[in-house]
Amino acid sequence: MDLKDLTIKKASESLKKKEFSAVELVKETINHIKKTDEEIGAYLSVLEDVAIKEAGEADIRIAKGEQYNLTGIPLAIKDNILIKGEISTGGSKILENYIAPYDATVIKKLRLQYAVFVGKTNMDEFAMGSSTENSAFKKTKNPRSLDRVPGGSSGGSAASVAANMCLGSLGSDTGGSIRQPAAFCGVVGFKPTYGAVSRYGLMAMASSLDQIGPITKTVEDSEIVFNAICGKDKMDATSTYYEKSKLPTEKIDKIKIGIPKEYFGEGIDSRLAEKVMTAIKKFESAGAEIKEISLPHSKYAIAVYYIIMSSEVSSNLARYDGIKYGLSRQEGELLDVYANSRKDGFGAEVRRRILLGTYALSAGYYDAYYLKAQKVRTKIKEDFDNAFKEVDLIMGPVTPTLPFKFGEKSSNPLAMYLEDIYTVPVNLAGLPAISIPCGDIDSLPVGLQIIGKHFDEATIFEAGKFYEQSSSNY
Amino acid sequence: MISRDEVKKIAGLARIKIAESEEESLQKDLASILGYVETLNEVDTLMVEPTMNAILASNVVREDEIAERNLKEEEGVVAAIIMSAPDRDNGFIKVKAVF
Numbered sequence: 021m022d023l024k025d026l027t028i029k030k031a032s033e034s035l036k037k038k039e040f041s042a043v044e045l046v047k048e049t050i051n052h053i054k055k056t057d058e059e060i061g062a063y064l065s066v067l068e069d070v071a072i073k074e075a076g077e078a079d080i081r082i083a084k085g086e087q088y089n090l091t092g093i094p095l096a097i098k099d100n101i102l103i104k105g106e107i108s109t110g111g112s113k114i115l116e117n118y119i120a121p122y123d124a125t126v127i128k129k130l131r132l133q134y135a136v137f138v139g140k141t142n143m144d145e146f147a148m149g150s151s152t153e154n155s156a157f158k159k160t161k162n163p164r165s166l167d168r169v170p171g172g173s174s175g176g177s178a179a180s181v182a183a184n185m186c187l188g189s190l191g192s193d194t195g196g197s198i199r200q201p202a203a204f205c206g207v208v209g210f211k212p213t214y215g216a217v218s219r220y221g222l223m224a225m226a227s228s229l230d231q232i233g234p235i236t237k238t239v240e241d242s243e244i245v246f247n248a249i250c251g252k253d254k255m256d257a258t259s260t261y262y263e264k265s266k267l268p269t270e271k272i273d274k275i276k277i278g279i280p281k282e283y284f285g286e287g288i289d290s291r292l293a294e295k296v297m298t299a300i301k302k303f304e305s306a307g308a309e310i311k312e313i314s315l316p317h318s319k320y321a322i323a324v325y326y327i328i329m330s331s332e333v334s335s336n337l338a339r340y341d342g343i344k345y346g347l348s349r350q351e352g353e354l355l356d357v358y359a360n361s362r363k364d365g366f367g368a369e370v371r372r373r374i375l376l377g378t379y380a381l382s383a384g385y386y387d388a389y390y391l392k393a394q395k396v397r398t399k400i401k402e403d404f405d406n407a408f409k410e411v412d413l414i415m416g417p418v419t420p421t422l423p424f425k426f427g428e429k430s431s432n433p434l435a436m437y438l439e440d441i442y443t444v445p446v447n448l449a450g451l452p453a454i455s456i457p458c459g460d461i462d463s464l465p466v467g468l469q470i471i472g473k474h475f476d477e478a479t480i481f482e483a484g485k486f487y488e489q490s491s492s493n494y
Numbered sequence: 495m496i497s498r499d500e501v502k503k504i505a506g507l508a509r510i511k512i513a514e515s516e517e518e519s520l521q522k523d524l525a526s527i528l529g530y531v532e533t534l535n536e537v538d539t540l541m542v543e544p545t546m547n548a549i550l551a552s553n554v555v556r557e558d559e560i561a562e563r564n565l566k567e568e569e570g571v572v573a574a575i576i577m578s579a580p581d582r583d584n585g586f587i588k589v590k591a592v593f
Contacts, residue, residue, distance in 0.1 A: 214548050
């Protein structure tokens with residue numbers, strides 16, 4: 021078997037035809053990890069023994085004729101998603117030795133299909149960052165260009181798929197953390213509608229924005245994983261009932277696609293813009309209608325995001341206090357335990373965002389910052405609601421730049437802020453969106469972003485599969 | 495904008511100890527971000543409702559019914575949780591005196 025040629029779909033078919041066993045597939049994957057990951061650094065832990073055992077159980081099920089889409093399939097899991105009995109660090113020193121006491125709901129659901137978890141992947145600390153450089157443990161290299169970042173915060177998850185060290189992975193996306201690393205690594209990354217996937221067992225970053233989603237080689241694989249993990253969960257009050265049998269809104273030749281003019285303006289690398297437009301034109305050739313739309317409040321999205329996200333972060337990370345779990349500095353009195361555990365346990369970016377959020381929520385500033393940001397958030401959501409009255413999908417770039425080099429600080433401050441500009445509005449509005457590879461520039465991958473209406477994942481997958489089939493990449 | 499004293503005050507609220515050497519750079523970072531978010535004042539939000547959650551319109555409740563419990567499973571989880579605590583005593587998480 022050649023891991024390079026395998027997708028979840030292909031591997032599942034091969035397992036069914038007994039071309040190889042799940043144990044063979046998983047052992048081959050782990051051998052490849054051992055050869056490859058010293059260079060790439062995608063994994064924080066490899067669960068070899070457990071994975072081979074899980075693969076054995078998968079083989080027993082397959083032999084009995086009980087095979088699901090993900091039975092025996094090796095998956096990598098971002099280290100902020102809990103697997104019972106295994107260490108989950110969240111990319112942070114404060115949880116370096118934390119052993120999860122329960123499975124996240126998405127893990128429970130994948131276990132029902134006898135999927136195999138080969139390891140936990142590297143990430144920016146508590147999902148804060150766009151390059152995985154903020155991990156407290158190691159850096160992850162972009163398999164497509166080893167001197168460049170894989171993106172973040174799900175950099176390890178994206179790199180592991182891109183380097184064939186698993187057939188699919190789970191990441192989390194609060195402001196682009198699945199879509200951007202997928203774009204940077206040349207793989208497919210999908211963020212579901214807010215509430216479609218349970219957040220129970222995902223270390224909370226910003227509770228009104230977080231979603232777990234799949235990173236895979238193909239759109240078909242993405243849909244397989246999404247269908248396995250979505251659904252209402254009583255342990256997550258923000259999760260919603262999801263109708264899996266929903267058909268796409270329209271067939272591709274009847275679809276209306278909106279292109280936000282604000283997404284092709286200042287700050288985007290013109291070659292990227294051109295690449296993305298060429299990709300969108302493929303839909304036009306198939307009969308889809310392309311029209312320019314406006315999302316007038318786009319320029320405020322970063323400011324809104326930073327205030328809301330930091331505020332929610334400051335609240336969610338209060339639990340890391342050296343008392344219940346994690347790194348603990350026991351000297352002095354109770355206040356010292358809190359202050360020193362958090363000082364030593366958190367990295368610089370995490371501390372910065374907690375302080376920003378604390379300030380925005382503090383007495384005297386709450387109205388001016390947090391409340392104001394939530395009101396502008398309403399305007400941003402309204403922009404999308406209005407656009408979706410005219411179109412079925414919105415398409416555009418994922419990032420304004422190509423994958424950058426380690427330590428590179430953009431000399432243009434505007435371009436640096438704009439790094440997140442195309443991804444954060446989607447989280448603010450709770451919409452589903454996918455990043456699909458649409459070609460290379462100087463051998464570096466470029467991502468096409470497809471944004472859909474709430475709970476219209478079906479149309480996004482339909483469009484994504486159409487694009488894959490019609491382009492020479494596949 | 496944000497003063498060094500305010501940075502110290504926020505650090506106190508956030509229960510994070512900040513070294514004196516860090517105060518200045520944090521002040522600069524926060525001031526620069528806060529300066530950027532001032533752009534939000536350009537937006538007229540007079541009659542606009544805040545969006546706390548893009549999907550949920552109202553609170554989520556369940557029926558006030560006694561649920562079935564799996565005591566053995568619960569015991570296992572409780573034991574694992576207590577084991578995670580840095581300081582524990584006889585099945586309890588141990589904390590320094592509050593007062």
